[in-house]
Amino acid sequence: MKKITILFAIAAALFTSCREENDNIASFTIDKQEGIFAAPEGGEEYLQVTSTVEWTASANQPWVSISPANGVGSTKCTIFVDSTLSNSVREAKLTFETTEGDRCTVMVEQAGFGKFISLEDTVKTIEAATNSASDRYFEIEVGSNVNFKISVVDSLNNPITWLTPKSTEVKPNLDRPSRPRSTTVRFDWKINSDTIGRVAFVNFLPLSDEDILEKSATLTLTQEAAPVIPDSRLGDSLAVVTIINRLQLLSPWEMSENMQYWDNITLWRSTDKEILSGEVPREAIGRVREANFMMSNTKESIPLELRYLKYIETLNIYSNVNTMLLSIELGNEICDLEYLKHLQIGAFGLVSLPDDFVKLGDKLESLDLNSNNFPEVPSMLTPENFPKLKKLDLLACRRWTVTDLRKKDSYEDGIGLHFKSSVKEDNDLRRLLLWENLEELRLSNNYIEGQIPDFKVGEDGVVAWSAADVAAWGGDTIKNLAIEERPKIMPNMKRLTLNLNFFTGKLPDWLLYHPYLLDWFPESLIYMQKVNAYDSDGKSAKFDNEPTDYEYYFNFFPGYREKYEIKEEIED
16 A cells, blocks of 8 residues: 555656646656556566657766657657565666657656575475485575575475485575575485375575564475385395396396296295295295395495395395495394394495394304404494394495504594404404304404403303313314313304404414414414504504414424314425
């Protein structure tokens, strides 16, 4: 109503102005005596001048101009109005004069920009997933003349995490005060693994409480549902195909024939002993038993679709592109696979395991996590959590080749698996060496420093070798261990590797006199540390008491001399 009143007032003033200045207005007329009303963006307006004599026109403000600015007869004039920089209304006056002294004025009124945020689209739909994480984003154009913030919520106004803006606060280049500027805003999204679609509401709000918008700006985003993968052999094949695509395997699979003929896939058969014994139900026949996925190109955790391989027993995922640059946190995708016994996720870029990983403890017998980027031994890897585990591989968990650990902190993402083996400082190695059921432990080529822990009977549950152990060994071969009550450490360990680390100090007696020592090829797989390397204190990586021969060992285990000692061939 206020604006209408102003317009009537302007029109009345214009009419009065033309009539009062010259009664003979018939010889000079303008068709827009009511005035010109321009949008904030500016632009062009038109008016018609009719005069029997010559006339000229001028504007009293620099943001308005007229062309032509003079003439005679009937002339169509273009009024050029610049875009405003203000939030308020502004006015200018055009004055027309004839050579006979006739005069008329036309007012130009331009509205100011209100404070606003406008969206290119207010409704958008995205797919459930893409094969590459780098494709899971979209961009929208946002026009605004205020700084703004972005909030992403569900229908109950709760924050959501599957859709995130590149930045939650956006400050456009408002170099022309209130004149709006266009800004491209990026949003990243995550896979929807649910068979139900989901909706997000993206609200664009002024950053300052003093900025009151003319109207709200909200994007309603819908993400499509994931396809349904049935609990069947068909579902297994669909899951495998999806996994191949998600991992972006660099080597193609031949899948033109029946799944039983696919490379890198083994199916359960009715004759498998686990089926016959009832350990695995007969429903598993024809389903995936083993899957091997090699040479991937992903920056994400292993695909969600792995959870549909319900009866899988052996899963191998190995070799990812640019592994040293990745910091992948393993998700819960495989944690409910109740028949999984053998798991390898190697050279993938892992830095952590999920808490639910312990769910695999009831079945898991071998775990190979070699060549990842773990900064420490995952804390859930304990004999209590994984009582059936016999093989643990943490070999070569290093991002970079570092020979001087005094410089370790200069690497932004860390150097890999690094800890001090001192009992007082870190218990990671001590914990692993006390894992009695382990038969294979590989810790080579990491950044473990300090002294290999020694153990005493009676501490941390350590017991001595006993007469029963000697009997179970099959004779008196290891009787000296029981006689001297040596600590019983890793009694089942068939393969231990500790080489190419940064160990210093003395080799403990429990290791030097371990009954499986010579099976470990200790010269290369135990004693050999990183060459020309230094620990955090500047000590050279090597042991002080590396044996020069095994005479001491054969004296302690006389029954082993014939088994291990190399006999020289005597020439005739």
